[in-house]
Amino acid sequence: MEPDGSMPQAAGPEGSGAPRRARMAARALGASGFAGSGVGAFDLGRLRSEVGDGLRLCLRREIEERRLFPWLAVAFGGGILLAFAAEGPPSPWPALVLGIVSGGAAFAARARFGLSIALLGAAALLLGFAAALLRIEALRAPVLDRTLVAKVVGFVESIDQRASGGGRVVLRVVSIGTLKEGERPERVRLVVRSLAGLAPGQRVEGTARLLPPPEAARPGGYDFARDAYFRGIGAVGSASGALKPVAGEGADSSLRFAAAIDGARNALTERIAGAIGGQAGAVAAALVTGKRGLIEEATNDVLRAAGIYHVVSISGLHMVLAAGVFFWLTRALLALSPALALGWPIKKIAALVGMAGASAYCIFSGAEVATERSLVMILVMQGAILFDRPALSLRNLALSALVVLAREPEALLGPSFQMSYGAVAGLIALAEALRRWRRPAEPGDPLRRVGLWLGALVLGTIGTTLVATIATAPFGTFHFHALQPYALIGNAATLPLVSFAVMPAAVLGTLMLPFGLDRWVWIVMGWAVEGVLQLSAWVASFPSSTVLAPAFGTGALLLLALALLLATLPVSRLRLLALVPLLAGLLLAARAERPDVIAARDGSGAAIRGADGRLVLVGSVAAFTATQWLRADGDARDPKDPTLRRGVSCDRIGCTARLPDGRAVSHLTDRRGFAEDCRRAAVVVSRLPAPPGCAAAVILDRDRLAAQGATSLRTGPGGGFVMETARRPGETRPWLPRRPAPSRTAPSVPSEAAPSSATEDDAEP
CATH class of the missing domain: 2.40.50 (OB fold (Dihydrolipoamide Acetyltransferase, E2P))
Structure with missing residues (x-):
């Protein structure tokens, strides 16, 4: 420490120490007052000085390692979240103009490092906000508003x-x-x-x-x-x-192209499924074409329980393996010629072939959103090889995230983006840690080297699977309300087959298709897929192979996502800060309160927490809706389970169930029931309009539900109800049909809207 509180510079001529940007950052941080004054009986000044010095050292290392760039992608994503959370139809133009101005100001202030970084972050946030709103407007189209x-x-x-x-x-x-x-x-x-x-x-x-x-x-x-x-x-x-x-x-031409691709996918799906047969054929076809319709739900359940359902969704794993196969085959073939190997940049040529192969695979597999995101990531990372840059880096990952989010801002809200980028960020952080800890290889006999290689392969498979599982757990639990405790075993057992047998066969079979010699390849691929299914069934047979977790709020998810970012993006000891949001997020998720009443968006049915603490159903509830309610409550019962109607009293007019505290909740299907139930029930749910004089504490009738969508109630302090709605009061979005304002105001019921999440199915039946 120098007398002025700055860090000592390396000896030598000007510029031979830390890079210029690091020196600028150190001066900016030194001027921010981190150093203590040395005054006080309790060495408070010294403590402040040491903390300040530590922060400066950490931030200097982050700058030297160029680890600030990934946070621009985080800021851009933050702007997207704010755009989807904004009330009313905000205009994108103020944010766009301010974002451009902030970016220009950051360039002008580049000599002042701290100010420049702050302005760049603000620019990314504003541009993300504007990108989301521009995307919404660009896709504006009529939405049917009635049956x-x-x-x-x-x-x-x-x-x-x-x-x-x-x-x-x-x-x-x-x-x-x-x-x-x-x-x-x-x-x-x-x-x-x-x-x-x-x-x-x-x-x-x-x-x-x-x-x-x-x-x-x-x-x-x-x-x-x-x-x-x-x-x-x-x-x-x-x-x-x-x-x-x-x-x-x-x-038109665009439709003809899309139809030709879809027709080819359907034809190949039938060809593969017919050659292999059974569910192995259905899964193999899905791995190649992305058409999952032939997979039975029982098979899907087995794959989910084993934690490998991601295998049948063409996304990151498939694109990486396909691009890797093209890259490796091209480089291996070119390396057979000494003249080409020594005189040509065969690694760059292989990267170009890998990029072309991945692009073709993306188009043929239907160019779904998840596939396109994976393609962008691969193009960025293999493109880095062309410029002699490290392919696997967080900087490249952030760049691909910026490209994806600028093109499809809505992707940030879905589980596919969150889980794929979370997993890759964790794996890159793991790879960087292993590079730092790796020791130089020692000469030895071939058997020992093979043993070390096999050991590294096994440990690498287990380590990467564990890291990916931990990184994706918050997002998977939030969206699907399920945990697979044996996912580590399932992935470790099946991914070697997928990586070294299934996907190479898929690429080879596709290449042999034009020559009509693909049938034998599909049969071999079917054997490998059958092995994957058998291993999955073995893992799924373990007790408690799927554990349901009650839904928690977006606040807990944001904290857990922040913990993942802090654990993976920094290279210094700033990673330890991840413990704070991690513990806070886990505590918030564990303390999430479950609703006592959930009313369907049209009032046709409801779920009510009974005396035993479990939900019961009243009215006519679709199986899909009942499944959503039960899974969010951590309840594994099937919608047809007879216990879901236990404790419910019904007649021709409606049904009544009682909450754990004894208060009645009424679901009415006939207007004649309002006169009695409005007096004796605490909550009245109906798809009919309630009369103006209804005295129930909470009235969820046709008008109110039409305005606010599906609604839940939970018992709050003092016995009152806290209401959550799928729609905010007066919310207008292009995808929401216009609804009338509710005809009455619920008496003294606190209300808050909840943002949407996602589930594994892409629609209701």
């Missing part, structure tokens, strides 16, 4: 077959009954009983029952309406009969 039975004419854009028969079809709409152009959704998704005669690109017509994309089934639950909006789907429903091809104007 409608009408004739639908449109072009088949994609087809998803189901193992149980039939499937789902996405139509690009030409006309819907008498709806005008400004009221007509651009796309609708229909459930059809039979796919016979249908092909992507066809112009078809049929009668369908359409309804608005369903909103969240509970406050904080999966909001399919929002996801459908960003997919361009403005209505969902079912065809009442067959969809019939009709003559008419042809599809």
